[in-house]
Amino acid sequence: MPGEAMQPNETQRQIRDAARAFARRVIAPNAAAWDRDEAAPRTVLREMAAAGLMGVMVSPEYGGAGADFVAYALALEEISAADGGLSNMMAANNSPVAAAIQQHGTPEQKSDYLTRLTSGEWFGCIHLTEPHTGSDAAAIRTRARRVEGGWRLDGHKAFITGGATAELAMIVAVTDPAAGKKGISTFVTPTANPGYKVIARERKLGHRTNDTVQVVFEDMFVPDGDLLGDVGRGLAIALANLSAGRIGVAAQAVGGARAALEAAHAYAGERETFGRPIIEHQAVAFKLAAMATEIEAARQLYLHAAGLRDAGEEAATEASMAKLFASEMAERVASEAIQIHGGAGYLNDFPVEKIYRDVRVYQIYEGTSEVQKIMIARNLDAIVAGN
Amino acid sequence: MKILVPVKRVVDYNVKIRVKADQTGVDLNNVKMSMNPFDEIAVEEALRMKEAGSADEVVAVSIGVQQCQETIRTALAMGADRGILVKTDAELEPLHVAKILKAVIDEENPELVILGKQAIDDDCNQTGQMLAALLGRPQGTFASKLELVDGKLNVTREVDAGLQTITIDMPAIVTTDLRLNEPRYASLPNIMKAKKKPIIENTPEDMGIDIAPRLSVLKVEEPPKREAGIKVETVGDLVDKLRNEAGVI
Numbered sequence: 001m002p003g004e005a006m007q008p009n010e011t012q013r014q015i016r017d018a019a020r021a022f023a024r025r026v027i028a029p030n031a032a033a034w035d036r037d038e039a040a041p042r043t044v045l046r047e048m049a050a051a052g053l054m055g056v057m058v059s060p061e062y063g064g065a066g067a068d069f070v071a072y073a074l075a076l077e078e079i080s081a082a083d084g085g086l087s088n089m090m091a092a093n094n095s096p097v098a099a100a101i102q103q104h105g106t107p108e109q110k111s112d113y114l115t116r117l118t119s120g121e122w123f124g125c126i127h128l129t130e131p132h133t134g135s136d137a138a139a140i141r142t143r144a145r146r147v148e149g150g151w152r153l154d155g156h157k158a159f160i161t162g163g164a165t166a167e168l169a170m171i172v173a174v175t176d177p178a179a180g181k182k183g184i185s186t187f188v189t190p191t192a193n194p195g196y197k198v199i200a201r202e203r204k205l206g207h208r209t210n211d212t213v214q215v216v217f218e219d220m221f222v223p224d225g226d227l228l229g230d231v232g233r234g235l236a237i238a239l240a241n242l243s244a245g246r247i248g249v250a251a252q253a254v255g256g257a258r259a260a261l262e263a264a265h266a267y268a269g270e271r272e273t274f275g276r277p278i279i280e281h282q283a284v285a286f287k288l289a290a291m292a293t294e295i296e297a298a299r300q301l302y303l304h305a306a307g308l309r310d311a312g313e314e315a316a317t318e319a320s321m322a323k324l325f326a327s328e329m330a331e332r333v334a335s336e337a338i339q340i341h342g343g344a345g346y347l348n349d350f351p352v353e354k355i356y357r358d359v360r361v362y363q364i365y366e367g368t369s370e371v372q373k374i375m376i377a378r379n380l381d382a383i384v385a386g387n
Numbered sequence: 388m389k390i391l392v393p394v395k396r397v398v399d400y401n402v403k404i405r406v407k408a409d410q411t412g413v414d415l416n417n418v419k420m421s422m423n424p425f426d427e428i429a430v431e432e433a434l435r436m437k438e439a440g441s442a443d444e445v446v447a448v449s450i451g452v453q454q455c456q457e458t459i460r461t462a463l464a465m466g467a468d469r470g471i472l473v474k475t476d477a478e479l480e481p482l483h484v485a486k487i488l489k490a491v492i493d494e495e496n497p498e499l500v501i502l503g504k505q506a507i508d509d510d511c512n513q514t515g516q517m518l519a520a521l522l523g524r525p526q527g528t529f530a531s532k533l534e535l536v537d538g539k540l541n542v543t544r545e546v547d548a549g550l551q552t553i554t555i556d557m558p559a560i561v562t563t564d565l566r567l568n569e570p571r572y573a574s575l576p577n578i579m580k581a582k583k584k585p586i587i588e589n590t591p592e593d594m595g596i597d598i599a600p601r602l603s604v605l606k607v608e609e610p611p612k613r614e615a616g617i618k619v620e621t622v623g624d625l626v627d628k629l630r631n632e633a634g635v636i
Contacts, residue, residue, distance in 0.1 A: 010457055010460065011578065011579070014460065014461065014464060014573070015575055017421070017461075018464070018572050018574070018575060019575075021572040025572070050574065051572065052574040052576045052578075053575065056575055060579070060580075066576070067579055071575075075575070
């Protein structure tokens with residue numbers, strides 16, 4: 001039956017271990033400093049690409065690893081355990097952008113753009129959200145007008161992860177306002193275009209190691225060759241990887257929570273009160289036990305959903321459940337990790353306050369907790385019937 | 388030149404080990420296992436020699452349970468060309484391992500064998516030396532630098548007094564120290580490619596090696612818990628404690 005891969009196989013474990021080794025060596029020692037600087041060096045993304053983390057599921061023909069979705073999610077958990085912001089850059093490049101080009105790209109787009117994304121020469125971001133619309137993606141207003149040899153784009157995009165870093169933008173825009181959802185198309189085009197303007201860099205609670213920006217397109221010319229897939233299929237292309245994105249967020253949440261547990265466990269073994277390490281006080285040990293249990297439950301949910309994806313299923317409900325539970329779990333676990341640290345946990349000398357800030361967004365992006373509940377509620381008949 | 392690198396599956400260095408309640412050994416249930424870190428250094432050195440053009444094939448060999456294949460696979464993902472698994476469920480001692488490796492070497496004829504100086508589980512630090520003796524080949528142990536010059540090998544060794552450089556004839560046996568190199572981590576594409584690299588399987592019985600135990604483990608214990616330190620008031624107190632309590636002066 002599908003979903004048997006709830007225990008990772010040998011290759012998936014090897015990929016997880018390689019991602020963990022990379023994260024511990026390259027990212028974890030610097031994450032606190034990059035968080036304070038509100039930026040990670042551009043070279044880190046290139047190092048991630050050299051390790052194979054930027055095209056985990058892309059075919060080897062285009063420089064990818066050609067691994068499965070379970071392996072990708074496990075690798076994402078590892079990067080997130082070292083730094084949430086960089087895990088989100090990895091997710092953006094891998095899941096909406098590279099996956100969409102692999103699935104819908106022309107041979108030219110694949111050999112040029114996709115190969116640059118997997119090699120780390122370029123980083124790819126997705127432009128879907130606009131200031132007035134998030135989950136209601138069909139309400140976007142960015143307009144692409146047909147001109148000779150291509151399209152001219154005008155519009156305003158918001159909450160674009162890596163929008164200032166990226167060399168390649170995947171842009172969702174309205175090509176036929178009369179056609180509703182079927183009047184939306186997707187483009188992949190270089191950001192080195194005079195019409196591509198970053199107008200604001202947001203300051204954030206967490207994920208400070210990546211850039212979240214607002215971008216405007218001002219009469220931006222995009223040639224015909226940069227249309228991704230068919231005209232009018234843009235929303236379907238952009239949303240095809242939505243379940244995958246949600247499973248990715250669940251994996252990120254598990255990574256953050258695990259890092260919080262690791263820090264709290266280490267601290268509880270060292271910090272002494274009343275003459276013994278606080279882990280020997282049952283009040284603290286029970287907290288750690290509950291945190292570990294919640295993390296494992298969330299991991300099983302995302303591995304199950306990822307296994308279903310690998311078996312060719314959409315897994316929309318399972319992805320929503322994994323994302324809902326894991327993201328809310330991560331805030332609880334990070335909060336408990338701070339509690340175990342006491343006052344020290346509130347200081348940025350210890351890693352848990354950063355983790356607490358980093359994990360909050362998992363309940364928001366790729367569909368808020370409330371949107372996940374809508375998705376699950378719509379499927380209740382089937383769930384209750386035991387399908 | 389062909390280089391043979393033995394790789395051992397051990398408890399991961401990050402794991403806090405526990406002694407089994409009956410004191411017969413270390414608890415391996417649900418414990419993460421990885422390649423012995425000194426063997427990773429050995430694989431890395433072999434790969435660097437291959438990349439520098441002085442070797443053309445790197446073969447990884449592991450001896451033990453079926454899961455040792457995963458350790459070989461890790462070496463293949465780092466860049467080794469093929470693997471040999473000598474499968475046994477028996478507890479092995481350094482002399483068994485050296486004898487099995489000798490049989491593999493008689494078959495494979497590598498010009499160079501690079502081993503970790505010791506495995507982090509039993510810390511024996513014997514296999515490389517025993518293997519060199521069984522083969523009658525020169526050995527360079529605790530290597531922190533290797534240089535191939537005119538068909539001979541310059542080995543810089545980390546010894547108590549500092550660094551000692553020796554020149555040994557090939558074919559040779561080398562064991563790695565910690566500072567020889569920093570091993571690479573396998574990239575994800577190379578992990579996937581490694582799945583297609585060949586691993587052949589053998590057993591000590593098929594090779595005619597006697598692996599009957601020569602040693603018996605009487606008891607395995609946790610190290611004693613470290614006591615908290617104290618502050619001394621005067622130099623006189625310090626000297627008194629060093630002389631009469633610690634017995635070190």
